[in-house]
Amino acid sequence: KSNYEFLIFDRWGNLIFNTNNFIKGWDGKINGNIVASDVYGWLIHFKEESGKEHYYRGSVTLIK
Numbered sequence: 001k002s003n004y005e006f007l008i009f010d011r012w013g014n015l016i017f018n019t020n021n022f023i024k025g026w027d028g029k030i031n032g033n034i035v036a037s038d039v040y041g042w043l044i045h046f047k048e049e050s051g052k053e054h055y056y057r058g059s060v061t062l063i064k
Contacts, residue, residue: 003048009041016040028062037064 002020010016016035017026028035044056 004046005044007043007045009043011039011041013041022046034064035062037062 004020004022006017006019006022006024006026007015008017008026016030039059039061041059042057045053047053
């Protein structure tokens with residue numbers, strides 16, 4: 001099991017991207033199509049080896 005998770009959500013809370021690879025980022029596409037200009041939420045969750053968990057969340061506005 002990975003100790004890292006990166007998630008992107010649309011404005012309605014639907015998950016549109018996720019990865020457990022901390023090197024991989026979101027390319028702004030859903031199913032190969034560039035997303036519309038909008039606000040998208042993101043969440044990063046990871047756990048230290050000590051077991052301490054961290055959650056970071058925010059939003060990003062994509063403008064074409």
